[in-house]
Amino acid sequence: MQMNVDPPKFNHRNRVFFRTERKNEKMENSEEQKYGVRKLEISDKSKGFIELLQQLSVCDSVSDTDFENRFRELSAVGDDHVIGVIEDEPSGKIIATGSVFIEKKFLRNCGKVGHIEDVVVDSSARGKHLGKRIISFLTEHARSMGCYKVILDCSVDNKAFYEKCGFHNKSIQMAMYFAH
Template structure:
């Protein structure tokens, strides 16, 4: 687990810990944080626990990380990556980063960049030949600061 310190606006020290999602993180505001990103719906504790176990069963091929603000115990940031196994590039692997979010209270502390770096490092360690991420135009500048390059257009079909 990596620990990072930064000063907040008032000059007080805050300590953040980046780690894998734990089943207890629902009580630490994880779902509310995701709600700042998109629609989450009403996920019961049982539904959360069941999905957590399902995701965890994929081992390192599906990793969700969080950054916890240690003094408050709140989840301040999150992101996930899924490793796709391919036939291309000598049966290579590609990491797909998704659901990067930083709580509005903790923005401006470089936590989003830390999440992207953590997930990118995981992909490198897993032997991926690239990592990709889809984002809206308004987020392009942020992800360029994370050393990602615009390589095309995202297309979607929602059901």
């Protein structure tokens, strides 16, 4: 099932949120209407962003200075690296996130590929289609940047979720980790 979505529109100053539905389409349920996807803001560290990432993988504590430095570094590359978040407005807590970075290639007439990473929904907020909203935000961002495809790696446990989002099993992931 492919979602019919408008291209993302970002505006940090006005905090314009990206909504995955067109104006003439109804949301799957009213619960979804409460949650908009936006770009990560520097203040999101204090809203549980790092703690949310810890539900996904090893993520040591990050000092405020280190967070600010990394945030500025990623912001400097503009739309080539975007981190989307969903904030639960009543609690002020970040409850879902994911990122996409754009790889510029020589293949496919100097094409571009979007790489989706670090998708996680808070354990207390699962089942509300927030993961789909994050994935839609990230894939549409990649499309708007002119990518010819978007790819990701996932565990076997998450394969069905990504298939529901329109992804297909392509090949085998391999990795080499370095000691730090």
